Amino acid sequence: MGFFLETLFGGLMAGMLYALVAIGFVLIFKASGVFNFAQGAMVLFAALTMARFAEWIPRWTGLDNMLLVNLLAACVAAAAMVVVAWLVERLVLRHLVNQEGITLLMATLGISYFLDGAGQLLFGSSTYKIDVGMPKDPMIVLENTFQGGLLLSKEDLYAAAMAALLVVLLSLFFQKTKTGRALRAVADDHQAAQSIGIPLARIWVIVWSVGGLVALVAGVIWGSKLGVQYSISLVALKAFPVVILGGLTSVPGAILGGLIIGVGEKLSEIYLGPMVGGGIENWFAYVLALAFLLVRPQGLFGDKIIDRV
Amino acid sequence: MSSRKTGDVILDVQNISLSFGGVKALTDISFDVREHEVRAIIGPNGAGKSSMLNCINGVYQPQQGQITFRGQHFRHMNSRQVAEMGVARTFQNLALFKGMSVLDNIMTGRNLKMKSGILAQALRWGPAAREEIAQREFVERIIDFLEIQLHRKTPVGRLPYGLQKRVDLGRALAMEPQVLLLDEPMAGMNVEEKQDMSRFILDVNDEFGTTIVLIEHDMGVVMDISDRVVVLDYGKKIGDGTPDEVRNNEDVIRAYLGTEH
Amino acid sequence: MFYRENGQFKTSYQSDLQIFPIAQDRIALALFALVAFVAVPMLASDYLFRAVLVPFLILSLAAIGLNVLVGYCGQISLGTGAFMAVGAYAAYNLNARIEGMPLLLSLIGGGLCAMVFGILFGIPSLRIRGLYLAVATLAAQFFVDWFTNRVAWVTNGSSSGSVSVSALQFFGLALDSPARKYLLCLSLLVLLGLAAKNLVRGAIGREWMAMRDMDVAAAVIGIRPVYAKLSAFAVSSFIVGVAGALWGFVHLGAWEPAAFGIDKSFQLLFMVIIGGLGSIVGAVFGAAFIVLLPLFLNLVPHWLGLAISTGTASFLEHMIFGALIVFFLIVEPHGLAALWATARQKLRLWPFPH
Numbered sequence: 001m002g003f004f005l006e007t008l009f010g011g012l013m014a015g016m017l018y019a020l021v022a023i024g025f026v027l028i029f030k031a032s033g034v035f036n037f038a039q040g041a042m043v044l045f046a047a048l049t050m051a052r053f054a055e056w057i058p059r060w061t062g063l064d065n066m067l068l069v070n071l072l073a074a075c076v077a078a079a080a081m082v083v084v085a086w087l088v089e090r091l092v093l094r095h096l097v098n099q100e101g102i103t104l105l106m107a108t109l110g111i112s113y114f115l116d117g118a119g120q121l122l123f124g125s126s127t128y129k130i131d132v133g134m135p136k137d138p139m140i141v142l143e144n145t146f147q148g149g150l151l152l153s154k155e156d157l158y159a160a161a162m163a164a165l166l167v168v169l170l171s172l173f174f175q176k177t178k179t180g181r182a183l184r185a186v187a188d189d190h191q192a193a194q195s196i197g198i199p200l201a202r203i204w205v206i207v208w209s210v211g212g213l214v215a216l217v218a219g220v221i222w223g224s225k226l227g228v229q230y231s232i233s234l235v236a237l238k239a240f241p242v243v244i245l246g247g248l249t250s251v252p253g254a255i256l257g258g259l260i261i262g263v264g265e266k267l268s269e270i271y272l273g274p275m276v277g278g279g280i281e282n283w284f285a286y287v288l289a290l291a292f293l294l295v296r297p298q299g300l301f302g303d304k305i306i307d308r309v
Numbered sequence: 310m311s312s313r314k315t316g317d318v319i320l321d322v323q324n325i326s327l328s329f330g331g332v333k334a335l336t337d338i339s340f341d342v343r344e345h346e347v348r349a350i351i352g353p354n355g356a357g358k359s360s361m362l363n364c365i366n367g368v369y370q371p372q373q374g375q376i377t378f379r380g381q382h383f384r385h386m387n388s389r390q391v392a393e394m395g396v397a398r399t400f401q402n403l404a405l406f407k408g409m410s411v412l413d414n415i416m417t418g419r420n421l422k423m424k425s426g427i428l429a430q431a432l433r434w435g436p437a438a439r440e441e442i443a444q445r446e447f448v449e450r451i452i453d454f455l456e457i458q459l460h461r462k463t464p465v466g467r468l469p470y471g472l473q474k475r476v477d478l479g480r481a482l483a484m485e486p487q488v489l490l491l492d493e494p495m496a497g498m499n500v501e502e503k504q505d506m507s508r509f510i511l512d513v514n515d516e517f518g519t520t521i522v523l524i525e526h527d528m529g530v531v532m533d534i535s536d537r538v539v540v541l542d543y544g545k546k547i548g549d550g551t552p553d554e555v556r557n558n559e560d561v562i563r564a565y566l567g568t569e570h
Numbered sequence: 571m572f573y574r575e576n577g578q579f580k581t582s583y584q585s586d587l588q589i590f591p592i593a594q595d596r597i598a599l600a601l602f603a604l605v606a607f608v609a610v611p612m613l614a615s616d617y618l619f620r621a622v623l624v625p626f627l628i629l630s631l632a633a634i635g636l637n638v639l640v641g642y643c644g645q646i647s648l649g650t651g652a653f654m655a656v657g658a659y660a661a662y663n664l665n666a667r668i669e670g671m672p673l674l675l676s677l678i679g680g681g682l683c684a685m686v687f688g689i690l691f692g693i694p695s696l697r698i699r700g701l702y703l704a705v706a707t708l709a710a711q712f713f714v715d716w717f718t719n720r721v722a723w724v725t726n727g728s729s730s731g732s733v734s735v736s737a738l739q740f741f742g743l744a745l746d747s748p749a750r751k752y753l754l755c756l757s758l759l760v761l762l763g764l765a766a767k768n769l770v771r772g773a774i775g776r777e778w779m780a781m782r783d784m785d786v787a788a789a790v791i792g793i794r795p796v797y798a799k800l801s802a803f804a805v806s807s808f809i810v811g812v813a814g815a816l817w818g819f820v821h822l823g824a825w826e827p828a829a830f831g832i833d834k835s836f837q838l839l840f841m842v843i844i845g846g847l848g849s850i851v852g853a854v855f856g857a858a859f860i861v862l863l864p865l866f867l868n869l870v871p872h873w874l875g876l877a878i879s880t881g882t883a884s885f886l887e888h889m890i891f892g893a894l895i896v897f898f899l900i901v902e903p904h905g906l907a908a909l910w911a912t913a914r915q916k917l918r919l920w921p922f923p924h
Contacts, residue, residue: 035701091896092896092900095900096899096900096903099899099903101700101701102640102646102843102847103843103899103903105646105701105704106839106840106843106895106899107895107896107899107900109836109839109840109892109895110891110892110893110894110895110896110899111892111896112892113888113889113891113892113895114888114889114891114892114893114896115892116885116888116892117884117885117886117887117888117889117890117891117892118885118889120885120888121882121885121886121889125881125885237832240704240705240708241705241708241709244701244702244704244705248701248702276720277720277721278720279716279719279720280716282712282715282716283709283712283713283715283716286705286708286709286712286713287709287713289705289709290694290705290706290709293694293697293698293702293705293706294694294697294698297697297698297699297702298702299702366790367790368786368789368790388789388790388792389789389792389793389794391790392790392791392792393792397791398790400787404784404786404787404790405783405784405787406779406780406782406783406784406787406788407783407784408779408782408783408848409776409779409780409783413776413779416773416776417776417777417780417788417791417793418791419773420773420776420777420791420792420793421791421792423773425772425773427769427774427801427805430768430769430772430773430774431765431766431768431769432765432768433768433772437772438584441587441772441773442583442584442587444773445583445587446583449583480791484791484792
């Protein structure tokens with residue numbers, strides 16, 4: 001039982017990490033109608049910027065207060081993501097306003113290739129460290145209930161807490177601020193929003209910037225855990241089934257979807273894996289999402305597609 | 310109005326009720342349609358006219374009531390079944406296949422009549438090739454009838470609205486229907502286009518004996534070409550009879566013009 | 571003034587329904603066929619065959635298959651690599667396990683297996699649409715990746731999933747030269763391409779396009795959505811499966827599951843989009859573009875006399891590739907096929923401006 005709980009917990013934590021990437025997707029899809037294939041590349045780019053600047057700042061300025069260095073690096077990375085958002089809007093989105101979904105999808109795929117290449121060109125292609133002071137040692141809890149206690153990762157707990165904080169902040173942003181309201185208006189109806197004076201272009205820059213910042217947070221957490229390397233953008237591919245499962249337009253859906261997939265993956269790998277030679281994790285998320293969609297084609301909390309003739 | 314020989318009841322709608330969630334679109338609607346006649350359904354906006362057609366057509370499933378077509382009773386119509394039984398329709402919002410040419414759009418209406426399998430089509434082998442040509446001949450006759458020869462290879466999305474409506478009609482006609490459901494075929498047309506469209510509809514009815522059920526807002530057209538009229542308002546039937554009878558019906562006048570205080 | 575249709579009247583529906591109704595087109599086509607079937611095998615270098623022509627032909631075939639599904643029937647597919655893999659491994663098993671199995675039958679067998687697989691993974695499309703469907707195809711992709719890696723039976727016992735074929739023969743003729751391999755691929759491309767073209771301009775093609783444009787109206791006309799969608803998956807997967815088998819047998823010779831990974835799926839999707847959705851000839855253009863681009867990008871620094879490390883070159887390639895994709899999507903969303911059609915329109919008027 002203890003082992004099961006540990007696996008469950010591990011799955012929940014992994015799920016939280018997927019959800020972090022997925023939230024970025026959902027935000028961008030909600031407000032600009034674009035399925036952002038480049039989200040993973042954005043996570044990688046943000047993480048690379050952060051990691052390298054965290055290295056370079058002490059080297060260039062002689063600062064050695066890690067907290068300050070990390071903060072500065074984070075600011076640089078955040079600024080970089082805003083620049084990326086601005087460029088994406090200016091060079092890509094603006095010109096593809098009325099195109100179909102698949103064209104936009106392909107465009108983001110192109111952006112993802114570009115970001116991958118640019119990131120590695122600017123910052124190099126080895127594995128880099130991000131050290132934001134996350135505790136690496138494991139934690140043992142509930143020693144009285146279970147023999148030996150349950151082994152949990154403190155780092156994962158911190159990650160989950162940060163993700164939760166992020167969601168709360170984003171919800172407040174959307175519900176309480178003027179910009180948040182404007183974003184929701186745009187998500188509802190582009191033309192109506194424009195006709196009441198909401199500047200579409202600026203909104204899109206804001207949305208993609210927020211998406212970029214979310215990518216940065218995800219990048220920092222993933223990078224701190226796994227090291228910053230190219231394969232991060234591939235792991236982010238996992239976020240697609242999370243988003244699909246949760247419904248393309250729902251942030252709570254992204255979180256719930258992430259948790260379901262995280263847990264499902266871990267459990268199936270441990271319990272079903274040995275029967276078929278392992279490696280189930282690679283496709284379980286997708287098959288699970290697929291099976292779910294057959295029952296509910298719009299995902300957990302997605303908008304139902306109604307045809308009017 | 311011409312002296313058309315109308316036959317027996319071909320389509321009988323009995324006690325149809327339809328709701329979406331809490332909204333009642335149709336309440337206990339009953340009327341019949343005789344073969345070879347032109348039956349108009351009129352009523353203010355939102356009266357449920359399109360929903361009625363959608364029920365006959367199998368797009369919506371009514372919660373109550375049944376539909377009898379040529380003596381066969383149906384609780385729920387299935388779109389394909391209905392098409393096979395010889396009921397075709399046009400759409401209020403023009404459900405044309407925007408990516409295809411006029412010719413191809415109308416050819417899709419011949420789909421039910423085409424029997425070649427995929428392999429035969431891939432090889433364009435004898436029977437498949439002959440079938441394609443035979444269907445093309447049939448469709449060309451429709452194109453001639455609707456006078457859209459000049460546009461046969463144009464992608465439908467590029468045509469002006471009036472011509473698109475004609476293509477919609479052409480596609481329905483290609484199905485060689487016994488009953489033709491027309492949903493506001495003259496919406497958005499000017500006087501000349503309406504005259505053309507009325508002429509086409511009457512020609513179809515005259516030459517092929519097709520029964521026509523038509524939703525239309527233009528009272529002049531309705532009074533001119535229909536044999537009988539059904540009037541709906543807020544999902545209920547408030548009038549049923551010849552154009553003259555309906556024109557003098559107080560409920561109908563009230564529905565359209567409002568009551569005097 | 572050369573490319574005019576003046577005087578070419580069509581007196582029967584048969585002649586109007588030809589694939590190339592304009593006489594000049596037919597002449598051009600005959601010349602092209604002469605060059606492709608006769609001149610190229612005699613003149614091209616081995617390198618050209620191996621690095622450019624054979625991959626181009628096979629990928630064109632796969633792109634045609636994908637276009638049937640995505641361009642004509644409107645079903646998004648991100649798992650084309652998986653269908654190619656099924657075709658390749660099925661053909662491999664037929665070849666390896668059955669003594670004296672003719673190459674052609676192995677290839678067709680691979681296609682048929684891919685077809686069954688395609689129908690299976692096409693079933694979700696009956697219920698799921700648009701971007702949500704993309705995940706079903708991704709499921710196919712990753713599942714096949716895993717399956718070919720782990721399930722030993724598929725690879726005839728090879729532990730890493732890598733297999734190889736050798737000494738290919740086509741009806742007794744040994745396919746030992748690049749020129750012969752090229753001719754095999756060219757012939758299959760022409761045959762299957764022609765079949766595909768016949769399908770898309772026939773009744774089933776119209777059904778597919780109707781489903782793509784407005785499936786509710788299609789049902790009302792009497793088109794069966796199930797038949798239309800599944801037939802699109804079936805035909806598409808068959809063609810892609812044959813292409814996959816060719817890719818493994820003729821182009822690679824020896825391969826492992828990674829050869830058919832998600833990168834291949836993206837590559838094919840790019841070909842179809844850049845070439846033009848809903849156009850058979852567009853798929854071929856797209857394939858040419860994608861195959862030639864990396865070669866071109868590799869040669870340019872060479873010409874300019876710059877020395878770049880391979881790592882940097884690869885990153886630059888990624889960037890330029892991504893940028894070009896976006897550029898293309900903005901400038902001509904209907905792809906190279908549309909550009910080609912416009913060019914021909916202009917040619918009809920030449921030398922007059924309008």
